[in-house]
Amino acid sequence: MGDCGRTRVAANGGDTLREPTIIGIREASERIKQLIHRTPVLTCDTLNRICDAELHFKCENFQKTGSFKIRGATNAVLSLSEEEASRGVATHSSGNHAAALALAARWRGIRAYVVMPENAPAVKREAVGGCGGEIIYCKPTLKAREEELAKVLERTGAVFVPPYNDYRVIAGQGTAALELCEEVRDFDVVMAPVGGGGLLSGTAIAARSLSPATKVYGAEPEQADDAFRSFRAGRIVPADNPNTIADGLRTSLGELTFPIIQKYIADIVTVREEAIKQAMRLIWERMKIIVEPSAAVPLGAVLTKRGEVPGKRIGIILSGGNVDLTRLPFG
Amino acid sequence: MGDCGRTRVAANGGDTLREPTIIGIREASERIKQLIHRTPVLTCDTLNRICDAELHFKCENFQKTGSFKIRGATNAVLSLSEEEASRGVATHSSGNHAAALALAARWRGIRAYVVMPENAPAVKREAVGGCGGEIIYCKPTLKAREEELAKVLERTGAVFVPPYNDYRVIAGQGTAALELCEEVRDFDVVMAPVGGGGLLSGTAIAARSLSPATKVYGAEPEQADDAFRSFRAGRIVPADNPNTIADGLRTSLGELTFPIIQKYIADIVTVREEAIKQAMRLIWERMKIIVEPSAAVPLGAVLTKRGEVPGKRIGIILSGGNVDLTRLPFG
Numbered sequence: 009m010g011d012c013g014r015t016r017v018a019a020n021g022g023d024t025l026r027e028p029t030i031i032g033i034r035e036a037s038e039r040i041k042q043l044i045h046r047t048p049v050l051t052c053d054t055l056n057r058i059c060d061a062e063l064h065f066k067c068e069n070f071q072k073t074g075s076f077k078i079r080g081a082t083n084a085v086l087s088l089s090e091e092e093a094s095r096g097v098a099t100h101s102s103g104n105h106a107a108a109l110a111l112a113a114r115w116r117g118i119r120a121y122v123v124m125p126e127n128a129p130a131v132k133r134e135a136v137g138g139c140g141g142e143i144i145y146c147k148p149t150l151k152a153r154e155e156e157l158a159k160v161l162e163r164t165g166a167v168f169v170p171p172y173n174d175y176r177v178i179a180g181q182g183t184a185a186l187e188l189c190e191e192v193r194d195f196d197v198v199m200a201p202v203g204g205g206g207l208l209s210g211t212a213i214a215a216r217s218l219s220p221a222t223k224v225y226g227a228e229p230e231q232a233d234d235a236f237r238s239f240r241a242g243r244i245v246p247a248d249n250p251n252t253i254a255d256g257l258r259t260s261l262g263e264l265t266f267p268i269i270q271k272y273i274a275d276i277v278t279v280r281e282e283a284i285k286q287a288m289r290l291i292w293e294r295m296k297i298i299v300e301p302s303a304a305v306p307l308g309a310v311l312t313k314r315g316e317v318p319g320k321r322i323g324i325i326l327s328g329g330n331v332d333l334t335r336l337p338f339g
Numbered sequence: 340m341g342d343c344g345r346t347r348v349a350a351n352g353g354d355t356l357r358e359p360t361i362i363g364i365r366e367a368s369e370r371i372k373q374l375i376h377r378t379p380v381l382t383c384d385t386l387n388r389i390c391d392a393e394l395h396f397k398c399e400n401f402q403k404t405g406s407f408k409i410r411g412a413t414n415a416v417l418s419l420s421e422e423e424a425s426r427g428v429a430t431h432s433s434g435n436h437a438a439a440l441a442l443a444a445r446w447r448g449i450r451a452y453v454v455m456p457e458n459a460p461a462v463k464r465e466a467v468g469g470c471g472g473e474i475i476y477c478k479p480t481l482k483a484r485e486e487e488l489a490k491v492l493e494r495t496g497a498v499f500v501p502p503y504n505d506y507r508v509i510a511g512q513g514t515a516a517l518e519l520c521e522e523v524r525d526f527d528v529v530m531a532p533v534g535g536g537g538l539l540s541g542t543a544i545a546a547r548s549l550s551p552a553t554k555v556y557g558a559e560p561e562q563a564d565d566a567f568r569s570f571r572a573g574r575i576v577p578a579d580n581p582n583t584i585a586d587g588l589r590t591s592l593g594e595l596t597f598p599i600i601q602k603y604i605a606d607i608v609t610v611r612e613e614a615i616k617q618a619m620r621l622i623w624e625r626m627k628i629i630v631e632p633s634a635a636v637p638l639g640a641v642l643t644k645r646g647e648v649p650g651k652r653i654g655i656i657l658s659g660g661n662v663d664l665t666r667l668p669f670g
Contacts, residue, residue: 048379069627070627074627131624289664292664293462296400296401296405296629296630296660297627297628298623298627299627329627333620333623333667333669334669334670336664336667336669338664338665339665
């Protein structure tokens with residue numbers, strides 16, 4: 009792995025072959041910090057009162073491109089050699105990773121090709137185009153995405169940057185929890201939503217390394233509960249026709265994220281659709297900030313497990329804030 | 340005026356008879372600062388790019404009770420003598436001032452009676468009740484409100500704390516601009532929405548006193564343009580059947596706020612409904628924060644006058660974030 013032209017390429021955090029450690033996450037943080045926002049950690053008296061707990065929200069909805077995904081994408085793009093970078097990058101994504109990769113590529117001055125399902129929300133399509141990404145549409149199935157991506161890689165020679173199943177991406181996503189745990193100490197619990205597991209695995213490595221007594225939980229929609237089932241089965245059980253308002257969490261765990269989750273996670277908590285909507289509404293109405301449904305799932309988990317949280321200090325990654333304002337779930 | 344039991348009562352800022360100066364606003368700030376939030380000042384790269392200006396948003400949507408109104412209400416309530424306080428406070432309000440007065444009264448441990456139109460949004464009714472205020476409903480006309488309030492004052496002996504036409508309230512509202520101008524220096528322009536003029540007059544005193552070269556503008560819905568017409572006529576011209584989505588700005592200037600506005604304001608800018616909605620949507624989508632329509636009017640004014648703003652440093656008071664999520668204007 010060569011020099012990326014902007015920053016030192018580290019043996020970890022920019023490494024495609026080795027599972028990241030806290031050292032790699034710190035290196036990723038150094039690599040990306042000039043480009044991304046250090047997002048605020050907010051609290052809300054009303055939510056603390058409702059939950060009888062001390063909640064600290066890491067606001068990645070305020071992050072560049074509106075989600076944490078820019079962390080992993082930027083770490084991956086800045087970790088490429090000059091030769092790799094010259095060929096551009098490519099991915100398939102339902103949205104947030106796509107916009108993130110497009111922006112990270114623009115920052116490095118290289119091309120980004122994005123295979124995206126034709127039914128992706130308009131706001132997410134515009135985000136990719138607005139960052140200069142080249143969109144290639146496909147049918148909304150994992151198979152169609154993978155086939156279309158293979159064609160793009162074949163045609164362009166671009167480097168594939170996966171949405172989550174990539175150690176550079178995982179190290180980048182872990183930088184949000186690194187910042188959170190540097191700012192607030194001694195969490196009893198840290199929670200992140202889980203789709204493909206990139207955010208959750210990075211969060212777990214960071215939080216458990218900085219504070220071994222902290223328990224890290226994944227929060228998952230009950231209607232896309234592949235991580236819950238995989239965690240219990242001890243093997244990856246892919247999602248079966250997931251159907252949830254939390255559109256960022258319909259993906260299944262990958263072979264790189266699952267072992268990290270097995271190693272570091274206390275449990276996966278599933279959340280019903282109504283609790284996700286209730287949590288989203290509470291965050292909008294009480295905190296006056298906009299989060300997407302996926303970001304509300306951890307608070308939904310806290311509300312679901314309310315009997316177990318009193319008195320606890322809980323850190324929550326609010327993963328993103330990209331919603332289509334014309335299609336909101338408030339009845 | 341006696342001692343309020345919690346803090347020193349000053350000759351200014353807690354004075355019902357004299358127009359507040361920056362000294363009075365500073366005193367109000369000292370009086371209320373332990374109870375209210377010092378709200379953040381946010382910027383947004385995208386909005387700066389769209390406007391080709393440097394915008395700084397003072398986020399009173401994150402304030403206690405979800406709007407700046409808690410500043411004036413708290414200053415007024417803490418300025419009461421023990422004897423006055425023992426009788427409780429009362430007001431009529433379409434919402435934000437009502438919740439604010441109820442909470443300020445609770446903080447001082449006294450009763451609050453609120454006369455409110457029966458068609459006030461549910462979210463605002465619940466806010467008043469949730470803060471322990473006693474609601475008395477009336478028909479949605481100014482006349483009905485005033486008559487009902489007179490009955491309440493007669494019955495209870497409570498002290499009337501007006502929503503805006505009160506020097507203690509004006510001094511309190513000015514503390515938001517005081518914080519803004521302490522945090523960011525040398526504004527070319529500071530803008531606030533104008534309804535009854537409490538926020539705008541307090542903002543003008545604070546901003547012009549701290550930075551005499553700064554121009555202060557009021558931003559007003561075109562469909563509730565009494566301040567615009569009053570400013571030009573040189574006398575109060577009450578609103579004639581105002582009909583705007585900016586429900587906090589349907590009120591007309593008062594005899595205390597108008598002279599301050601005449602003295603300190605550069606101009607009133609009127610904003611069409613479409614521009615208010617566009618500005619609100621930009622703030623929601625780009626800043627990922629929730630503001631009510633009234634709070635979006637100054638950005639609507641900036642967008643309307645886009646030819647005049649390039650290169651300018653502009654401070655905007657985002658006045659509040661209380662919206663009914665089931666009735667949003669995003670088509």
